[in-house]
Amino acid sequence: MAMIKSDRQDIITIYEATQRSGGLTSSLRQAYFDLSNSRHVITRLFWRDFIAQFRQKILGYFWALLNPILGIVSFLFLYSIGVLKPGQGEIPYPLYVLVGTTIWACLPGAMGAVSSGLQSQADLILRTKIPKLALAMSSLAGVFYSIAISMITMMAVFLIMGRWPSLWILAYPLLVLPMVLLGTAIGLMLAVLGTIARDLTPLATQGLSLLMYLTPAVYLHSSIESPTIQFLIKCNPLTYLIDVPRALICLDQANDIPVFLVVIVATVILVIVGLKIFYLLEDLVAERL
Secondary structure, three states: OEEEEOOOOOEEEEOOHHHHOOOHHHHHHHHHHHHHHOHHHHHHHHHHHHHHHHOOOOOOOHHHHHHHHHHHHHHHHHHHOOOOOOOOOOOOHHHHHHHHHHHHHHHHHHHHHHHOHHHHOHHHHHHOOOOHHHHHHHOHHHHHHHHHHHHHHHHHHHHHOOOOOOHHHHHHHHHOHHHHHHHHHHHHHHHHHHHHOOOHHHHHHHHHHHHHHHOOOOOOHHHOOOHHHHHHHHHOHHHHHHHHHHHHHHHOOOOOHHHHHHHHHHHHHHHHHHHHHHHHHHHHHHHHO
16 A cells, blocks of 8 residues: 655555465464554444343343343244253253353354454445455444343352352463454455355355254253264364363353364464465455445
């Protein structure tokens, strides 16, 4: 990008096609630069969106605490009447489904926030020079706030049921960070591709809804009788992103930690790839808005 001052004292900004060239590491450096310089804008946008989502609601900010509970009501009802048979395990089912669905919610939450970040900030893209990555990531602050609220809600449910979570509950934001990173990676790609093909984001959302049934968020592995489905669950990387944190929080121990770490590394690589795709296509966004 270059600045040229004309005879009329106007400043003309020229964007060169090669400014986004480079490898994956260049995308990381550019992302750090964009987010660091836009941190104040991201903070202001977060508070604006956070206050707006509770405005004109009867329960106000209490919704933030109530949402995780409402998310498991349907599963608990089906479980209580015998329709849902998730299997028996060491973790009481209300805690099992609460922790599992709360961790799962980080994935579609992060994906939806990042993928819709550009379209929801279309006026700022057309009128300002704020980096598009900052606008896409600004909605992600709300996801981290939801994680903190969910952590408080889970601790309250543990105490109500007469159980104590392990000390891993204090590391809950770090345990669910891989889910957030995975949603961010997908969201970055959808943020630019979704402006070109508007049906990609709804398709990805529906795909995640179907993928949840292959992820043991609300049922135990042992409750599945089909060997084929069991194999698919075992090959599903999301299985380990949910099972390991849940086991650590509820039981203070977990199996498959090495696989969990491998999935984290793969997720970080996917984030870097998502950043590269984002920077390659971000200049097309303004044309499609």
